[in-house]
Amino acid sequence: MNTLPDDDIANVMRALGHPVRLSILRILAAQGASDCCCTDVIQCLPLAQSTVSQHIKVLLDAGLVERHPKGTRNCYALRGDRLAEIGAAWSGLITGLTNPQPAQYAAQKELS
Template identity: 65%
Template sequence: MHDDDIATIMRALGHPVRLNILRIIAGQQRGQCCCADVTDSLTLAQSTVSQHIKVLLDAGLIERKSRGTRNCYIVQHERLAALGSAYSGMLAGLGAATPDLEAELA
């Protein structure tokens, strides 16, 4: 995963409402959830929920599936797993660089 991908996903996850929406979608039976289901679980207008869902879609964290006249959403667990691996690797790399930097500054 490239740094641009990591930054895009982190920006999408950087809002508490979007984190909550991800939890709601992930918690639905069969992993599918419609916008109305999310709106019913939150005290936000449907248009606000839709805007947050668009950010999650653009970041590739959820996928849209048509079910009749409704759009339903599925969490992209592979994308989240890839982020976890990339983030762990990035943090490990930063931690490994710290002793060398401290030695140079001393």
């Protein structure tokens, strides 16, 4: 049910834990598939290019977006597969919390 270890979940949550990065995801979603380059994102945000690039890197490292080099520019797109995977892990987390099984935390404890 919950296919991702806690460290991975925490990584993704931390990547999502910044309003600017949520905005970037929305921008990528609004612009459609694989046709949104870094400049497009920068023009939607009141931040320096280097800052936006750094936020995108965080999303890349978390596996939430993917990069498609296109000539002199880099296009970004959401990773639908990963979003689905994270959605499943999230459901598992919520289910596990609201319908707890006594043995569950013991297993979790062993992992960390």
